[in-house]
Amino acid sequence: MRKIVMGYIVALIILCISIWLGISIGSVKVPISTLWNTGADETATNILWKIRMPRVILAGLVGAALAIAGAAFQGLLKNPLADPYTLGVSSGASVGAVVTLFFGITTPILGIYTLPTFSMIGALVSLFIVLGFAKLVDRMMKMETLILTGIIVSSFLSSIISLMIALTGEELRQIISWLMGSVSMRGWPYVKMIFPFIIFGSLMLWVNRRELNAMLFGEERAKYLGVNVKRSKRLLLLGGSILTGSAVAVSGTIGFVGLVVPHMTRLMFGADHRHLLPLSFINGASLLILCDLLARTIIAPTELPIGIITSFIGAPVFAYIFFRQRRTKGA
Amino acid sequence: MLIVERLSGGYDPKKEIIKNISFTVEKGQFVGILGPNGSGKSTLIKLISGIIEATSGTVLIDGKNRENYDTKELARKMAVLPQLHAYAFSHSVRETVSIGRYPYQNSWLQTWTKEDEEAVVTAMEQTGVTIYKDQPLEFLSGGEQQRTFVAQALAQRSDLLLLDEPTNHLDIEHQRKLMDMIRYEVVHNGLTVISIFHDMNLASLYCDRLLLLENGQISSIGEPHEVLKEKHVMDVYHTRVSSYPHPVLPKPQITLIPELQEERQAFSVITAQQIKIRDEFVELQTSFPLKTVSSAVHNAGFGWFQSFINRSVDKGYMCEDAHEELRRYLEKHGFSPSNTVAMMTAVASEHVVIRDFSSLIGSIVVAVTAGVGNAVDVSKAYERSEKPHIGTINTWVFINGTLTDESFMQAMITATEAKVKALAMEEIQDKVSNTIATGTSTDSVLIAATQIGPFFEYAGTITGIGKLIGHGVYETTRIALQDYKRAKGML
Known part of the structure; x- marks a missing residue:
């Protein structure tokens, strides 16, 4: 128990440090005191409140959403390699977002929430296709089957995106930079756009934390423990899709965050979802804030897409988990 | 519920x-x-x-x-x-x-x-x-x-x-x-x-x-x-x-019961020649286990065994724990205690009488050691108060055939009745009641069967196998009793 408490304390400290670094470092140094010092330099105040702060918060929200969604997907599918990216859910969300941008869809009822909504629908549809197809291939839904299906669906969806990009012409650059994953130049409106979805989606997952624990022993045993498996599964898939959809809507496809963060957290604090979910949420936020910092400073003044940084870290971790799983299971 | x-x-x-x-x-x-x-x-x-x-x-x-x-x-x-x-x-x-x-x-x-x-x-x-x-x-x-x-x-x-x-x-x-x-x-x-x-x-x-x-x-x-x-x-x-x-x-x-039973060796028939007389005991070793029921000192009851020992001990043999002493004795002489049935007698091993008997239905081997210094008339036994001591008729019956549990028990009865009759015919006396004895106070009977060959569902006195057992035990016991009398100078 003390270990878990320490886990929360350390995670929160890291998050604070990440935010502090994310705000201060950049082409212009902004001292953290600008936050509360009313008499501070006006440019610094502007950079802090109009550029750095929304960017850091957005990166944090996206990272948190992807990480907690990854943790839930992994628990639900009992598959350590599952995450929104490897399952192809991110690609589905991208298609939803690209379609919205491509056709310039605006719905008066949804207003600014049009883009995330379509993104979520895309995520949910692709998730059902992947799971449905994987189940058709292999009733046991083995780890490899699921990942392969994710790749198949994701490649197909990418080709749709490429096709639409080819057809757009002038909007091209904007969509491509968005696709590669970035949280730059988004500003407060984007934060407002996804904030409610991320809180709501995370709550949906958190409410099912005990159910996730029970389902680790198989759906059958979970049912015997009194879990309404159907309802929990629906909530978890829906929550995961909402989180992925909203994250992708503002930042494009950022891979492997949902894989690396829950994995590391689980290694340190165990697979109990009561703590795994919130800890992944916090650590996901920290990780993406730091990755974003790296992306915009490493070859400054040029800015790298953040997706490059996460994939650079994530792919080897993915390989490592895969190796370990295969080895320990002796498959 | x-x-x-x-x-x-x-x-x-x-x-x-x-x-x-x-x-x-x-x-x-x-x-x-x-x-x-x-x-x-x-x-x-x-x-x-x-x-x-x-x-x-x-x-x-x-x-x-x-x-x-x-x-x-x-x-x-x-x-x-x-x-x-x-x-x-x-x-x-x-x-x-x-x-x-x-x-x-x-x-x-x-x-x-x-x-x-x-x-x-x-x-x-x-x-x-x-x-x-x-x-x-x-x-x-x-x-x-x-x-x-x-x-x-x-x-x-x-x-x-x-x-x-x-x-x-x-x-x-x-x-x-x-x-x-x-x-x-x-x-x-x-x-x-x-x-x-x-x-x-x-x-x-x-x-x-x-x-x-x-x-x-x-x-x-x-x-x-x-x-x-x-x-x-x-x-x-x-x-x-x-x-x-x-x-x-x-x-x-x-x-x-496994379908596949290992082939038994050709010499799966027990004969009198296979029983060996050693200095301290009579011994039969078989190449395969025999299904056995006995009232022996070591490994009594039902079981499967390959070694059968009838050990001669001194008349004054007294031991707090005869079972343990006998087990150690078996180990010392190279017998596996869990694969051996052993009895004890005060009769010297060279006095054992071993005979083959056969008829159309099959063959048996009977071995008897008889010492009747301690003879008892079962119907008068309630008059006695002393503890039993060594002085025993040990009867072994080896049957080349397959017996049911029922026929094992009947074979026990048949063998016992034959022994009683032999004692009567030899006029062995219960020295306390001065009546004809029916046995001694520590008699043992062992029935062992190869469990291959002819099938004997029953072994009562007038079944084919019962007749062999009755006749065999009676004859062998009489010879053993006469031997005993001769040794004691009673004849």
């Missing part, structure tokens, strides 16, 4: 695996489900627990239709432990057992009560996993994991427990501990248990009732002695089995 009425169903609704099964389980009963692979044991548990929807029939738990229970309410009433497989992530043992308290938790609030804690701690103690409580499940052995899962089911604190082969992966110590613990809960706390077993004998030992399934239907149901009948089991499992009583408990046990 549980009423199953005309229950039918299977994974595929079009193909019913369980067909129209009805039975009732009272509170505080332990029911074992047996049946061959594919007979529907697990399916039956899944239909009862509701994991598979039944095509027809009802399941009443505590008088209420299972379908009318809310999921968590049902989990508080009934715990089910299916056969578990691999899992991807690792919980600690304590966490795993704690998940058994899920049906008592609220989804929004943190509600871990004293009762929850107590249930988890007790369940871990009952299954003996407390010592592993902080270890991750994946680092435990299969048996330790299985016990953890049982603890998880126990932590549910339900009245009804459904188990699918709970002793999977367990060694006999842990099988015994687990089943003892479950039995304790059944007897003392009124837990109702339905469990699938692979091991019929384990089920027989612990269950109040057994249910034998065949092709999705009840082949037989009842107390273990009603279900575990050789014919029932043979019909259902298509395997030759033999049933026998548990040596200690009034429970039937079943053992299978």
Whole structure:
């Protein structure tokens, strides 16, 4: 128990440090005191409140959403390699977002929430296709089957995106930079756009934390423990899709965050979802804030897409988990 | 507690695996489900627990239709432990057992009560996993994991427990501990248990009732002695089995008989020449075990043995623990104590009388050592008060043939009657009552059969084999008695 408490304390400290670094470092140094010092330099105040702060918060929200969604997907599918990216859910969300941008869809009822909504629908549809197809291939839904299906669906969806990009012409650059994953130049409106979805989606997952624990022993045993498996599964898939959809809507496809963060957290604090979910949420936020910092400073003044940084870290971790799983299971 | 009425169903609704099964389980009963692979044991548990929807029939738990229970309410009433497989992530043992308290938790609030804690701690103690409580499940052995899962089911604190082969992966110590613990809960706390077993004998030992399934239907149901009948089991499992009583408990046990029996050597016939006379004992060594029943000092009762010893001891032989002394004696002389039947006599080994007897139906070998210094008339024995001492007639009968348990016992009687007659004809006296003696106070009889060759269902006095035994023992004993008299100078 003390270990878990320490886990929360350390995670929160890291998050604070990440935010502090994310705000201060950049082409212009902004001292953290600008936050509360009313008499501070006006440019610094502007950079802090109009550029750095929304960017850091957005990166944090996206990272948190992807990480907690990854943790839930992994628990639900009992598959350590599952995450929104490897399952192809991110690609589905991208298609939803690209379609919205491509056709310039605006719905008066949804207003600014049009883009995330379509993104979520895309995520949910692709998730059902992947799971449905994987189940058709292999009733046991083995780890490899699921990942392969994710790749198949994701490649197909990418080709749709490429096709639409080819057809757009002038909007091209904007969509491509968005696709590669970035949280730059988004500003407060984007934060407002996804904030409610991320809180709501995370709550949906958190409410099912005990159910996730029970389902680790198989759906059958979970049912015997009194879990309404159907309802929990629906909530978890829906929550995961909402989180992925909203994250992708503002930042494009950022891979492997949902894989690396829950994995590391689980290694340190165990697979109990009561703590795994919130800890992944916090650590996901920290990780993406730091990755974003790296992306915009490493070859400054040029800015790298953040997706490059996460994939650079994530792919080897993915390989490592895969190796370990295969080895320990002796498959 | 549980009423199953005309229950039918299977994974595929079009193909019913369980067909129209009805039975009732009272509170505080332990029911074992047996049946061959594919007979529907697990399916039956899944239909009862509701994991598979039944095509027809009802399941009443505590008088209420299972379908009318809310999921968590049902989990508080009934715990089910299916056969578990691999899992991807690792919980600690304590966490795993704690998940058994899920049906008592609220989804929004943190509600871990004293009762929850107590249930988890007790369940871990009952299954003996407390010592592993902080270890991750994946680092435990299969048996330790299985016990953890049982603890998880126990932590549910339900009245009804459904188990699918709970002793999977367990060694006999842990099988015994687990089943003892479950039995304790059944007897003392009124837990109702339905469990699938692979091991019929384990089920027989612990269950109040057994249910034998065949092709999705009840082949037989009842107390273990009603279900575990050789014919029932043979019909259902298509395997030759033999049933026998548990040596200690009034429970039937079943053992299978391999189809393939190893070829016996050509010299599988016992003859008088094979019995060797040594300085201190008479010995027969056979190349294959003989089925034996005897009242010998070492390894009495039924058994299979290859060495037969009749040891000569001094008349004054006195030993606190004759069994232990004899066992050490056998070891010293290179006999395997667990493969040897041994008797003792005060008669010197060279006085043994060994004879072959044969007729159209078969052949036997009889060996007798007779010392009657201690002769007793059984009908006057109540007048005596001294302790028995050495001075014995030891009778061995080796039969080349197959005997039933019944004929083994009859052979004992036949041999004894023949011995009595021999004593009468030799006019051996009971020196206390001065009447004709019927034997000595420490006589032993051994009947051993090769269990190959002619089959003797009975061995009473006028059966073919009975005639051989009667005649053989009578003749041999008389010769031995005459020998004894000669040695004592009575003739």
